[in-house]
Amino acid sequence: NRAVHYSQIFCGLAGGFTPVHYDLEDNLFLQVHGRKRALLLDPSHFSSMYAWPKHHTQDRCSQIDLEAPDLTRFPGFVKARGHFVEAVLDPGDMLYIPSFWWHQME
Numbered sequence: 001n002r003a004v005h006y007s008q009i010f011c012g013l014a015g016g017f018t019p020v021h022y023d024l025e026d027n028l029f030l031q032v033h034g035r036k037r038a039l040l041l042d043p044s045h046f047s048s049m050y051a052w053p054k055h056h057t058q059d060r061c062s063q064i065d066l067e068a069p070d071l072t073r074f075p076g077f078v079k080a081r082g083h084f085v086e087a088v089l090d091p092g093d094m095l096y097i098p099s100f101w102w103h104q105m106e
Contacts, residue, residue, distance in 0.1 A: 020049070020104040021061040027097040029105070031089035038087045038095055039066065041080060041102040048080035049102055066104055 006025050020039070029038070041049070052058040064070075066084075069077050087095055097103050 018105040019061060020064065020066055020102055022100050022102050023060065024099055026099050029089070029095045029097060031091055031093045033091055036089045037106050038089060039104045040085045040087065040097065041083060043100040045080040045083060045102070048076045050074050050077070062102065
């Protein structure tokens with residue numbers, strides 16, 4: 001059992017979008033109103049996701065636009081493509097996102 005040392009809550013607006021990133025802590029995402037689509041990718045694909053460098057203002061975020069990936073700039077992304085898991089959340093649904101898992105919320 002791990003002790004909880006940190007927690008946070010995220011609330012989004014209709015039409016909100018959070019680009020693909022990973023977090024250092026586990027997350028529980030609760031959908032309160034409307035629908036949300038989550039795309040998840042396990043950390044074994046880390047090198048294929050082209051994270052911004054540490055200490056960059058967008059560290060822990062990928063440089064890749066999942067809707068229109070630039071395979072010339074990010075050729076390794078082809079190894080991750082097809083491995084995303086999709087979850088559609090309705091009001092009252094909760095999604096557990098383990099630390100270091102890539103996820104995009106839309």
